[in-house]
Amino acid sequence: MSKGFYISKGLGIGAVILTLSAIAGVVTMIIMYRVEISGMNPTARPTFAPTTPFPTGPPPKMRLPGDLVPESYTLFLQPHFYTRIEDVVNVTSPNQTLTFTGNSTVNFRCVRMTKTIFIHSKNLSLTDVRVMNRDANEPIDVLEQYHHDVTDFFEIQLGDVLEQEGNYSLFTAFQGEMKEEESVGLYISKYKEGVPAYGDDAAADRYVAASQFQATHAREVFPCFDEPALKATFLVTVIHRRGTLALGNSEMSDNRVIDEEWQVTSLHPTRKMSTYLLAFVVSEFESVTSTPTHKRVKSNIYARPAAIKAGHADYAASIAGKMLEYFEGRFEIDFPQRKIDHVAVADMPGAMENWGLIIYGELALLFDQEKSSSLHKETITNYFGHELAHQWFGNLVTCNWWNELWLNEGFASYMTFFAVDNVEPSWNIKDVWAVSALDDVLDWDSTNASHALNASMDSIQTPDQIDQMFSMISYTKGALVLRMLADLLTQGTFDKGVNMYLKAFQYQTATSADLWHYLQKAVVEDGGHTKVAEVMDSWTNQIGYPIITINTTSGEVCQKSSVEDSDVVWHVPIRFGSQTSAPPLFMLTSDTVIKDELISKDGEWILANINVAGYYKVNYNPENWDLLLAQLERNLTALFCLQVIPLINRGQLVGDTFNLAKKKVVNVTLALNATRFLRNEREYLPWKTAVTNLRYFKKMFDRSEVYGPMQAYLRKQVKGLYYHVQRNDTDCLNCTVPPLNLPEQHLQITAIETACGSELPECVEMATNQFKDWMTTSINRIDTDLRSTIYCHAVAAGGEAEWEFLWKRFQNITEILEQEVYLSALGCTRKVWLLNRFLEYSLDTEMIRKLAIHDIVMSVAKNEAGLALAWNFIRARYSEMPENVCLHCLVAEVSSSFSTEFELYEVKQFQTEANITDGRYMEVALELVEANIAWVKENKQTVLEWFQKESAS
Structure with a gap:
């Protein structure tokens, strides 16, 4: 999953129901089910005899005992929500209905004799529990049953022993609640359909039910053996309201109307897979089919009807089939299903690789040809590459346990850029990714936030511990270590070993030792001598880097x-x-x-x-x-970018010096000296690396006397680049110029962002003029690639009129793609009272969607005029924020700019006051603030003198 990430599932009814295919059978099932749940009465926790020949307590360490191995699930699921409240008739209340009901039959094999069944279940009311001996076709008495809250285990004590190699089934009927505040389990997502006229609030609310099961949320929708190694097939039936569409992992086998309100969709059985990959979506979405089409697999892009009609899914449709075909060829294994759906859900963070039903946030899938920056295509292709790579790494072959999650996520991240390079070769993004990713992850990999790629199994047991493995280490370090190994072995040998690994473990789980085995086999076949496990164990079993x-x-x-x-x-x-x-x-x-x-x-x-x-x-x-x-x-001075030192290494030299300076290995002046050549640099990669690293200097010194000389130095360095990237469309209106390729677009944006950010007068004037033209004519002629930058710096240079102009237009936008640009720019104003107003608006869910609170607070915090405001807002209003807001994430991100003892004291005090229990995040946040304090004390005077000297020369 692109962390971003998520999953889903369904239910089944009983051995007799399994044989029914007529619609009357489904109707009977519904009636029976409603009768059964009407008399629900939870069983009290039982009292056990002091001795028994079979264990009755929960297994140790939060893991299932391994006595039972699931083979197949039959699942019926009925979400009871309304897709549009205004059209609901014959209901006593206009409120949304958020319950779901269903039942599941799981067939399993007993591998070790036991008298107790342990299965995962969380936040479910179980209304019927039955156990069958499938070999004898006889029921087994259920003596006791109760739930263990800490482990999420549902324990079932039986009257008979389950015999080794015996075949059994467990039927459960259940009901639960769909979530509104969190995008996990089975949840409700809301969006606006229709574009209101200016000043009108006519866009109607629409609702979607979607699932997100990774890593441990399948158990919140149906009782299941919710561990990645316990793979099974799933036969799913979804009962949903008439006029809606139900999607799942596999293609539809039947769809019928059963009464005035409901219809039923049956799906073909899935491939053998982990519970976290099961998925559902129930919506009124429409779709477009991938073009060019794949020779065997149908790829569909689903989204809001308005987005489909506007062509926002067309770019995704143009690359879906190409990428799938590329991966099939590279891995020499065909995608094993006949369809793969890509679905855009408004409030989904990131994307989730469910097998055959990938769910994305709208920002990760939809592209508006008229309003989106062309750079947004890069975001979409990266998500596509990552999630499609997961169809092999994660879905076909799965990490045996979450402690080696990097086998899923590191491979998906590494393979992404080959797929992107294949469908968009002119972008040449692999070098930029490698340098920037390396700099990003190394900052984490020697802090308390880090963990070994192969964490110890005992240390990854609870859901919280599992979630912490979805980190930059698993995704980015995992990818970079694989890239290093491919360079060591040669790409051809590496690919050969990887493909053997995939074929050997398809529909199974694997460990890093399994990967090393097949890579070693490829090395030997190709005449190499590298001892793969010996080399790689040093990179996967310890934190940090050399x-x-x-x-x-x-x-x-x-x-x-x-x-x-x-x-x-x-x-x-x-x-x-x-x-x-x-x-x-x-x-x-x-x-x-x-x-x-x-x-x-x-x-x-x-x-x-x-x-x-x-x-x-x-x-x-x-x-x-x-x-x-x-x-x-x-x-660069004499020959203008003669590649004596390769481009990627020009970026590396800048990144290395700054990293080493942070580690106190070299003096900070060496890092600053490494930026001098930028005055004549005209390539994106070195500039990108420098700007990213200098951002830390700006965060540390934007409230001190260092800031003025630093801004003067940046203006001098960037001025030549700013004029180099100037095009008619950045200083005039209604001009026609050739389109830029992706690296040129990145360079242009970086140049203008740096020039305006350092207050180069020519740049600020250009931004304000273009914004004023929009305000005056109501025609937005600002280049879509530059809108985010232009909006921000025009609002920063302006006053209330500019801010109100942008805010009013934001209120009339229903497209999340465009909303993000406006929210970021509104936080750029230097008017404190406007920033305070913006923060207050973030708590009004009628004005701002819930998931945007984090973005608003951070857009204010990154503004030197707004950092203190954002911090005070968090401390004063955290109790009013929705549950989906990650409080410890906000604290960690905002406090990353703190560099005084008093600010450190405030963070510690707030941690206690707000009872922030995620110790890992807070430990890292405090560690970073302490490092900032020490770094500023040690380097402030040196940095000040260096910038004063360089800006004066």
């Missing part, structure tokens, strides 16, 4: 852990080169070695981690740093 130090005068190469007081050693593949040579890769397996090839000859520089294939940072002796930085400035 900092490599190369002394080019002595040839000494050292490695040291990024984690303080750690003496662990990695197997580090190092590929390096010089001005005149490119020696082969070598493996560093100890603390220190001497390599004659790394001794500089005739004053040549040495550059390590060529193409940034390795998951590490590189430091050099001062003489080599001087040579490298001089080379950057010399190349």
